[in-house]
Amino acid sequence: MKLSADLLAFQARIGHAFRNPELLVRAVTHASISSANRPDNQRLEFLGDRVLGLVMAEALLSADVRAAEGQLAPRFNALVRKETCADVARDLGIGDVLKLGRSEMMSGGRRKDALLGDAMEAVIAAVYLDGGFEAARTVILQHWGARIGDVQQDARDAKTALQEWVQARGQNPPSYTALGREGPDHQPVFTVEVRLVSGETEIARSGTKRAAEQAAAKALLARLEGRNG
CATH class of the missing domain: 1.10.1520.10 (Ribonuclease III domain)
Incomplete structure (x- = not known):
């Protein structure tokens, strides 16, 4: 063959x-x-x-x-x-x-x-x-x-790490919202927002929805951990 x-x-x-x-x-x-x-x-x-x-x-x-x-x-x-x-x-x-x-x-x-x-x-x-x-x-x-x-x-899954961080402080799990999709079918770009019940948010963009969620979670977690030392 x-x-x-x-x-x-x-x-x-x-x-x-x-x-x-x-x-x-x-x-x-x-x-x-x-x-x-x-x-x-x-x-x-x-x-x-x-x-x-x-x-x-x-x-x-x-x-x-x-x-x-x-x-x-x-x-x-x-x-x-x-x-x-x-x-x-x-x-x-x-x-x-x-x-x-x-x-x-x-x-x-x-x-x-x-x-x-x-x-x-x-x-x-x-x-x-x-x-x-x-x-x-x-x-x-x-x-x-x-x-x-x-x-x-960077071994931690960012979404899991963020969820563990907020739950350890008595908060509900974060929510993720797809804000949009741009670009051609073969190279899409997804925009996702992560939001906590306390009001903190981050927005990220990536080639897959999951990657955008991970990027948003990672950015928010870094900000929260930095603010809390």
Whole structure:
């Protein structure tokens, strides 16, 4: 089986030359276009999630030999969650090569975090099945590398940290309001406001709604913590 030109380019971006190209094709095939002769990527996604988890666990233990389990767990969760997988997928351009059914394509499937994250995990599994664990580890560390370092510095999920901060002071959880969306479909910009019942607010903008929420929460938390020493 020969790969199409776009998948050959995608293979080069991954950094792994497939001996069995069918694995790569399957990894980018969504259930909305699957058939008896065209299996989707759901089983690969299941496997890839586990491979990613093992590589991230090893990487975090090596990166900080003194960290306790309670410190490692949030870092691990930040690295393997669907949104992070989707961010890596965007860096690799997975959306451009996803094989989708018409309805999924028309609803913006190439931009959805869930589809991109699932496809990224499926690609990891495809590399694992094609080249073994070391090949998968190499690909994962290549594309997650900077994030592993960053998470050592900023391990807390900002929304969770803000919620814990306000609840510790007897307040209700913060609320998030989408104020608008701008830009073309392939590069949207979301504006989100976070507000506390006490009146404090922050507004942030980002390429996904969740990232905008996180940015707003992080900014508000930094202001609150700074004000309170």
